Amino acid sequence: MYSFTRRRLIVVLxxxxxxxxxLDRSESGLVGGVKDAFGVVFxxxxxxxxxxxxxxxxxxxxxxxxxxxxxxxxxxxxxxxxQEGAAIAATASVREAQELLALNxxxxxxxxxxxxxxVVGQSPSNFTQTFELNRGKSSxxxxxxxxxxxxxxxxxxxxxTLERSVVMLATDPEYAMSVxxxxxTRANTTTTAVLxxxxxxxxxxxxxxxxxxxxxxxxTPVTTVAPSTxxxxxxxxxxxxxxxxxxxxxxxxxxPFATTLPPIPxxxxxxxxxxxxxxxxLPRETGAMEGQGIDRLPVIRFIQASSRLGDLCAGxxxxxxxxxxxxxxxxxxxxxxxxxxxxxxxSGPLLEVELAANLGSxxxxxxxxxxxxxxxxx
Amino acid sequence: MKRFFxxxxxxxxxxxxxxxxxxxxxxxxxNTLRPFSVVMQVMLLCSAASGVxxxxxxxAIAGFMFGFMYDMVLTSPFGLSALxxxxxxxxxxGVNTFAYSPRWWFKMLSVGISSAAAVLIYPAASLVVGxxxxxxxxVLGVALTVGLFNAALALPTVFLMRWALVKSKxxxxxxx
Numbered sequence: 420m421y422s423f424t425r426r427r428l429i430v431v432l433x434x435x436x437x438x439x440x441x442l443d444r445s446e447s448g449l450v451g452g453v454k455d456a457f458g459v460v461f462x463x464x465x466x467x468x469x470x471x472x473x474x475x476x477x478x479x480x481x482x483x484x485x486x487x488x489x490x491x492x493x494x495x496x497x498x499x500x501x502q503e504g505a506a507i508a509a510t511a512s513v514r515e516a517q518e519l520l521a522l523n524x525x526x527x528x529x530x531x532x533x534x535x536x537x538v539v540g541q542s543p544s545n546f547t548q549t550f551e552l553n554r555g556k557s558s559x560x561x562x563x564x565x566x567x568x569x570x571x572x573x574x575x576x577x578x579x580t581l582e583r584s585v586v587m588l589a590t591d592p593e594y595a596m597s598v599x600x601x602x603x604t605r606a607n608t609t610t611t612a613v614l615x616x617x618x619x620x621x622x623x624x625x626x627x628x629x630x631x632x633x634x635x636x637x638x639t640p641v642t643t644v645a646p647s648t649x650x651x652x653x654x655x656x657x658x659x660x661x662x663x664x665x666x667x668x669x670x671x672x673x674x675p676f677a678t679t680l681p682p683i684p685x686x687x688x689x690x691x692x693x694x695x696x697x698x699x700x701l702p703r704e705t706g707a708m709e710g711q712g713i714d715r716l717p718v719i720r721f722i723q724a725s726s727r728l729g730d731l732c733a734g735x736x737x738x739x740x741x742x743x744x745x746x747x748x749x750x751x752x753x754x755x756x757x758x759x760x761x762x763x764x765x766s767g768p769l770l771e772v773e774l775a776a777n778l779g780s781x782x783x784x785x786x787x788x789x790x791x792x793x794x795x796x797x
Numbered sequence: 798m799k800r801f802f803x804x805x806x807x808x809x810x811x812x813x814x815x816x817x818x819x820x821x822x823x824x825x826x827x828n829t830l831r832p833f834s835v836v837m838q839v840m841l842l843c844s845a846a847s848g849v850x851x852x853x854x855x856x857a858i859a860g861f862m863f864g865f866m867y868d869m870v871l872t873s874p875f876g877l878s879a880l881x882x883x884x885x886x887x888x889x890x891g892v893n894t895f896a897y898s899p900r901w902w903f904k905m906l907s908v909g910i911s912s913a914a915a916v917l918i919y920p921a922a923s924l925v926v927g928x929x930x931x932x933x934x935x936v937l938g939v940a941l942t943v944g945l946f947n948a949a950l951a952l953p954t955v956f957l958m959r960w961a962l963v964k965s966k967x968x969x970x971x972x973x
Binding site for chain 2 (some may be wrong): 710
């Protein structure tokens with residue numbers, strides 16, 4: 420049987436917990452202040468414990484992770500070689516894009532200052548997915564700022580003290596972000612003929628010389644020549660990648676956009692040219708990406724499978740949507756769509772996102788000193 | 798001076814000091830050792846062991862203190878761990894009273910069961926306070942692992958918590 424004291428104790432503890440939870444959920448500064456004060460006392464003890472326990476941690480890691488580490492190291496070296504060439508091409512493209520955005524007076528990532536910080540701790544909980552960084556308020560970091568690494572989006576700052584900050588990972592169930600996702604741009608690599616027509620001058624002076632990239636509406640160029648003209652036609656075979664919705668341009672000798680990929684190691688030296696035209700720049704749909712917890716990929720909701728957007732397929736890139744209410748600046752790489760779950764009714768498909776950043780092995784990260792409007796204290 | 802020593806000798810001062818030290822190892826060593834990708838919960842272990850060592854009431858208070866300290870380093874809703882760990886301490890003390898003179902294995906069982914129960918309750922309590930997404934099937938595996946680990950370390954921890962919470966006759970005479 421419960422005694423009066425027991426009941427009173429339970430009630431007091433319950434009420435205290437409820438009070439603490441209420442204070443926390445009402446975002447009272449009191450909780451933050453108490454945590455900061457506790458941190459001042461606790462940090463030296465934690466540092467000491469870290470020094471004492473490090474050998475044991477290293478032994479644990481050495482025993483369990485050594486073979487995996489070796490395999491991973493070899494795989495990463497291989498991957499690095501492949502990525503180097505692509506990274507150079509990508510850097511050039513990003514620079515070009517930023518210059519274009521700057522020319523049009525649009526905000527770019529290049530205009531946002533950032534702070535590099537090291538991951539010094541991980542959440543000891545089995546439920547929350549957070550990391551601790553060795554930089555805080557003194558470096559200009561504030562709650563709500565976006566955290567990235569070399570690969571892409573990592574998460575956002577949810578707590579800051581003077582010298583430390585806490586990052587909530589993008590996979591945490593409480594994390595949500597507006598993102599943009601495009602439709603597939605399936606490239607058809609076809610060997611096409613480029614017709615080259617050279618014309619000698621006619622006696623009346625009328626002449627036509629044209630070179631066209633074949634497409635859906637490709638037609639033989641009209642050549643008006645006088646009967647006395649001698650025409651020589653030669654056909655050159657070339658490998659051109661024409662995207663599905665390519666249309667014929669009528670501007671002579673103009674290629675709207677061209678990217679030359681670096682040669683693939685061991686690819687036999689073949690070079691392919693991708694020639695998407697302005698019509699190929701498909702519209703992108705905006706959705707909400709939400710974390711799903713440990714061991715589960717984030718998902719994107721509220722995407723409408725419309726004819727305007729085209730087909731959705733795995734592998735298309737996902738970038739942040741940006742905007743005045745968004746938690747991150749626009750066009751920050753998030754990852755790629757790994758799976759599409761079709762749902763009935765008007766709920767639209769659900770897209771699983773494979774994050775570009777490897778959240779399992781974070782060391783140094785970049786905190787963008789961009790505080791979203793929604794996170795600035797009123 | 799006598800008053801100062803009385804405060805120093807207070808069981809809850811000892812709980813606080815043990816809590817600080819255990820928490821420092823929770824955030825460092827036990828954060829690295831993750832069998833089956835599960836973080837061992839030594840703060841929860843201490844909470845449950847308090848209940849076994851000193852009964853339901855002391856277990857609930859000590860568990861609340863351990864949880865409160867744990868909340869200081871977590872980003873989860875403040876007070877949630879305090880509530881759940883307090884419950885774990887209370888339950889552990891309650892389970893232990895089922896046996897007239899509990900044997901060692903029963904103490905291990907009490908700690909293991911109450912720890913696993915606390916791990917299962919945590920996501921449910923999170924849901925009540927508005928944190929969605931933690932209640933997944935993975936929780937069952939986490940509860941089992943944490944329960945087994947805490948049961949394995951129950952005996953030395955119960956001994957430690959008995960030292961912290963239960964005054965010996967010698968100590969009581971000295972305090973007088």
